[in-house]
Amino acid sequence: MSLSRRHLLTHALSGTASLAMPAIARSQMASAHVVVVGGGFGGGTVARHLRQHLPQLRITLVEPAQRFYTCPFSNLYLAGLRSWESLGHGFDGLRAIGIEVIHATALDVNTTQRNITLDNGQRLNWEKLVLSPGVDMRWNALEGYDKAAAKLAPHAWKAGAQTQLLRQQMEAMKDGGLFVMAIPDNPFRCPPGPYERASMVAHYFKQHKPRSKILLLDAKENFSKKALFLEGWKALYGEMIEWISLSRDGQVTRVDAAALEVETMFGQRHKADVLNVIPPQKAGLIAERAGVTDFSGWAPVRGESFESAQVPNVYVLGDASFAGPMPKSGFAANNQGKMVAAAIAAALSDQAPPTAVYANTCYSLVGQDYGISVAGIYRAQQGRLVDMPGSVGISALHADASVRTAEARYGSAWYQAISTDIWDR
Template identity: 75%
Template sequence: MPSNRRRILGSALAALAAPSIVRAQAASAHIVVVGGGFGGGTAARYLRQLAPQAQVTLVEPAQRFYTCPFSNLYLAGLRSWESIGHHFDGLRKAGVRVVHERAEDVDAGQRTLTLSSGQVLRWDRLVLSPGIDLRWNALEGYDEAAAELAPHAWKAGSQTLLLRKQMEAMRNGGTFIMVIPDNPFRCPPGPYERAAMVAHYFKQHKPRSKILLLDAKQNFSKKALFLQGWKALYGDMIEWQGIAQDGQVVRVDAKTLEVETVFGARHKADVLNVIPPQKAGFIAERAGVTDASGWVPVKGENFESSKVADIHVVGDASFAGPMPKSGFAANNQGKLVAASIAAELLGQEPAAALFANTCYSLIGPGYGISVAGVYRAEEGRLVDAPHSVGISPLDANAAFRAAEARYGASWYAAISRDIWNR
């Protein structure tokens, strides 16, 4: 009997002590987040909210982060450049330590991250949200030097500014050619929204100009809606050629602004915008979490790397099945990863993984379209939730299109506050 009482008492004391032990473990934890964009910025902010005892360090080289979402509106003249730039003071006020350096290397065994200054950060959990890198020379002739003549503008920054300057300098009646890659790539509807925004700019300033889209695939996100909107607002200004129409480009000559397709057709541009094939950002490869595709396979329930324990990868770098590479998706993933890590640190059961994505595209002022989906984890992978995909109707009236345009602008304002507290 005394022995039983001792065992019962011991169990009771252990139960009482558990919360304080868990709190101590959480307080000693250091979570390092790489990348201050939609995925990483979100993860850092929500980790501070959900596990306030833990130390959270965000590593981001840019002092001011410019977003790819809404950069197309800058090209159109519908947004100022600074309106899509975000600083990190809000995250600092939330208790996140922000380090403006480049992440250079990861030692998963030692749990260290080496920065460009040589500083080494030790981590208990690592969250990577490095975005994309471009596959230079995946298209023959298209390397970093070529991008200075034929910009990709698929990372918001100097390339976006360069493309806008080239559009401004182009002659009225010139040809703008865009080269579009096969899936997967960052922001599936992005090239087609860009075509509309370039057309809007040309309609205002260079109305005799043409836009030729050379596409390595036959179908794309919201295709019917884009084709309808282009025709309604811009007439025949935009011409799209898919792979069946010999639209797949295999060779680029940036000096002459010429491209060549699979079957040998050559097209010459006045402005050439080449969006090349892509892969996960550099640090993901250094961490050993990429596979042969160049992307990062993750576990659907918590976006932990399928290859390396305690490293989570969110945003464009991850391969998440049907979930697209978008800012909305990255924000959702960052929140789920923060909740998952916080639950583990605090000894709690993690919430079930359920994700959503909505993608708004602007075809012209007052003319928006959208697509939405919901995804759930099932046996370690993400799948579409039943009956969860929604898309703008083709027969929508002008008021509906105007409302979609307002929703898109409101989404951008809301998500900017959510992440950077702008």
């Protein structure tokens, strides 16, 4: 990324992080209540930054998990480069600043009466509702791939038991075995994620099962940072990874999880020793029940604030939202969360909304000391998000080892910084 692009990115980040709101009378905030669903990169950020803007506001965070495990860096766990617990984050830091954290699942939303029902029997009234529920899988969008099939051929696209299962299967696989990954068409959570996963699986195999192969069956012709990944695979892993694109019959249409076999559009069958199926996705179920999703399964939002384009006073961010060119990533969700917090604070205090500028940077690890990245800045234009001209930056091809090592360090530092920003760890 050029120096000017790094400057633009830094400016965009500092702008959203430092928005200041005027003091608000204690009585004005006494009856206001903001409920945030989802304690991850988006929801956790909104809760923390709302507290900074409005110290007297009642904020409730609803998150079913006692400990939140991140999808970012879960591929490093597969590679043996991260422990499982290093991905886990608790909520004591948010409680310490006066945020009520309820460990429950949101079941239903009444947007007319402005209340939300939880599976523990609670019903919470709200003035503003923030939904950051992540993604759900589109079960049976691939013939034969349902919840039961995922126990044999894990997707591991939500960090948790599925991730641990995939790691166990890799450990049990014989040397010389075949790891097959089915990759969906866009949009889905973390566009470069499958290709980083392939890299990290290859890293593990190179150390422990060097005769093994990885086959990537892709429903797309191109993917995020494609040239950089292909260059890194060749340099680090030789012929271990094979990528088959849509035009080469890479789109998987049927899964036989019991046989660890997939079938592509033109009838080609591939049998795996370990089968990782990443299915098509949609916004988390509570977004659908709130009426904020459309035919695509995602939630369209207003670019100025990430307020739902369909339901007023409900904000949707992170992976569940449809935000135009802005990708579904942890960095994006965190950045959106800061803007949503500022927008809600402005609305509750009858102030002008902040200027909406958003940023994303995505680091990917190809090898232990081999990092690559892409970054972009986005602005609201007539209710939609668009790329800011000249803002997109990507790692250079054919860079020397010191550059790749530095990118790997930047990625690690980003994860530590964003974890501290959201969860105090």
